[in-house]
Amino acid sequence: MTNVSQTVLRPDWLAHRYDPDHDAVHFVIADRELRREAPFLIDEFLPDAGSPIIVRRTDALTATNADSTRIGFIFHSAYCCSTLLANAYDRPGVATSVKEPVLLNDLTGWRLRGGAPDRIGAILGDALTLLARPFEPGETTIIKPSNVVNGLAPAMVAARPEAGVLLIHAPLEIYLASIANKGLRGRLWVRELLSKQLKEGLVDFGFTGDDIFKQSDLQIAALGWLAQQRLFTRMAKAWPDRVRSTSSETLLARPLESLTALDGLFGITSDAKSRGVIVNTTFRRHAKSGESFTVDNRLAEQKVATELHGDEITLVYDWAQLIAEQSGLEFTLPNPLLTNIAS
Numbered sequence: 001m002t003n004v005s006q007t008v009l010r011p012d013w014l015a016h017r018y019d020p021d022h023d024a025v026h027f028v029i030a031d032r033e034l035r036r037e038a039p040f041l042i043d044e045f046l047p048d049a050g051s052p053i054i055v056r057r058t059d060a061l062t063a064t065n066a067d068s069t070r071i072g073f074i075f076h077s078a079y080c081c082s083t084l085l086a087n088a089y090d091r092p093g094v095a096t097s098v099k100e101p102v103l104l105n106d107l108t109g110w111r112l113r114g115g116a117p118d119r120i121g122a123i124l125g126d127a128l129t130l131l132a133r134p135f136e137p138g139e140t141t142i143i144k145p146s147n148v149v150n151g152l153a154p155a156m157v158a159a160r161p162e163a164g165v166l167l168i169h170a171p172l173e174i175y176l177a178s179i180a181n182k183g184l185r186g187r188l189w190v191r192e193l194l195s196k197q198l199k200e201g202l203v204d205f206g207f208t209g210d211d212i213f214k215q216s217d218l219q220i221a222a223l224g225w226l227a228q229q230r231l232f233t234r235m236a237k238a239w240p241d242r243v244r245s246t247s248s249e250t251l252l253a254r255p256l257e258s259l260t261a262l263d264g265l266f267g268i269t270s271d272a273k274s275r276g277v278i279v280n281t282t283f284r285r286h287a288k289s290g291e292s293f294t295v296d297n298r299l300a301e302q303k304v305a306t307e308l309h310g311d312e313i314t315l316v317y318d319w320a321q322l323i324a325e326q327s328g329l330e331f332t333l334p335n336p337l338l339t340n341i342a343s
Contacts, residue, residue, distance in 0.1 A: 002053050009055075009063035014041065014098075015130035016052060018106045018123065020115065025060050025103070025130060026052035032135050036090050039083055039288035040100040040146075061126055069132035072266035073165045074144040075153045075235075077228040078193075079178035080170035080248040082144055084287035088259060088278050089142040095268055096139050098131050100146040108149050112199050124152060125159045140268050148193060150228055151200035154235055157243070164265035167232040167245040167333060172225055172320060174248065176313045177305035179221045187217035194224045202227045205323050218312055222320040229329060236334040245333035252295050254338060255279045261337045 001024065014035070017026035028048040030041065038045035072089075076082035089097040107127060111120050132141040145153070157165055170178065179186040194212070197203050203223060207215075215223070236243045244265055251258050259275045262268075286293035306313065324331060 001059075002055050004055050004059055004063045009060065009133075011133060011135045013053060014046075014101070015060070015103050015127065015133075016041070016046065016049065016101070018057075018103050018110075018127060019054075020106075020110050020123075022054075023057050024054050025057050025127075026054055027060075028052050032090070032092065032096065035096070035098070036087070037290070038099070041098065042100065042102055057123070057126055060130055064129060064133060069129050069134070070140040070267070071128065071132045071160050071163045072140060072142045072268075073153075073156060073160075073163055074142060075150060075165065075167050075232070076144065076147055077150075077169040077175065077225060077232070078147045079175055080168050081251050081287065082168050084283065085166075085168065085251065085262075086142060086144040087287055088282050089140075089266075089268075091268075091270075091274070091278075092139075093136050094139060094270065095142060095266070096135050097142045097144060099144050101131055101143070103127050103131060104145045104149045104152065108152055108196075111152070112196065121155055121159075124155055128156060128159060140266055142266065147228065148196055150231060151197070151202060153231065154238070157235065157239055163242070164262075164267060165235070165239065165243040166262060166265065166337065167236060167243065168248065168251065169225075169229065169232065169245075169333065170248045172222060172331065173313060173317055174302060175225050176218055176221055176316060177302050177309070179218065180309040180313065181301060181305045187221075190217065190221040190224055194220050194227075197224055197227050202231060205327055216312070216316070218309075218316040219319065222316050223323075226320060226324060226327075226329060229324075229331070229333070230327070232333055233330065240335055244335050244337040246337040250336075250338060252283075252298070255283050257338055265337070 012029055012031040013027040014030040015025050016028045028046050030046055043049040074082055074085055083099060086097040086099045089095040104127065107120055107124055131143055134141055179190055236245055246258060256275055256279050259278060263270045284292060284294060
């Protein structure tokens, strides 16, 4: 274990992993530039992941000024421009973003292995405090967890009553097209996601285990999307004053308006000029590769998927609509970020 003090727990120490057996947090050095360039804060993109700085959780909290950890959340259903949006909150002196920290995945894994809910809840609050440490005083930290952590999303929102929350999703047809475009990798991923959702009790649409086993890959994808949509609907209704929703397509069609509304939601002071710079830079690069990328590129990718898998996508979409109707679930989320349109 490393002993730390207020002066030693540096801003570039990222709270990366949690070890429940030793109640310890593994920190890795990840400065702002590294966090900006990494699409996700996972081992693959963190050079120091193999040699962490291990600190007792209580010591790490003692060395953290919790009063300075201002926070906001972006929860997502995957393939919906959430990484792009998180990149828009890398603003030195104003905001910093934390993209899919593994620390929260560790807590989800602990939960799925049977960890005590009360204990996990207590650690979750501390984890958020450690993740929210800003690079500069006054910055708001926007945390975008992996969507495999969504089962803990209500607990995170409850733990930080001051936090603004955005729920972002891709419309089902576009989500299915994205999964189809990923080939085998995407189809395996949606099955892994659904297996976790089942363990967390998020999938309750009247199907038996045998029924689910017989479903196609895109049906599994749609079922997982519906489960997340229902969770998001419940969250939006539970916290109507601080939870807002939007879609990937609304964000891309109206980026400046979306950022203006989000800055207000997150309590971030900004101006139209600085937001315009973000739209003209961050929104014109691929969120994960950094290459030039436009809405037209995204539409071209969707067109390819439709040409190759259009019949399957249409059949699965219609099937999912029937399930939603039978379950009383709307495809449109409550509390739209931009109030004059449905999200």
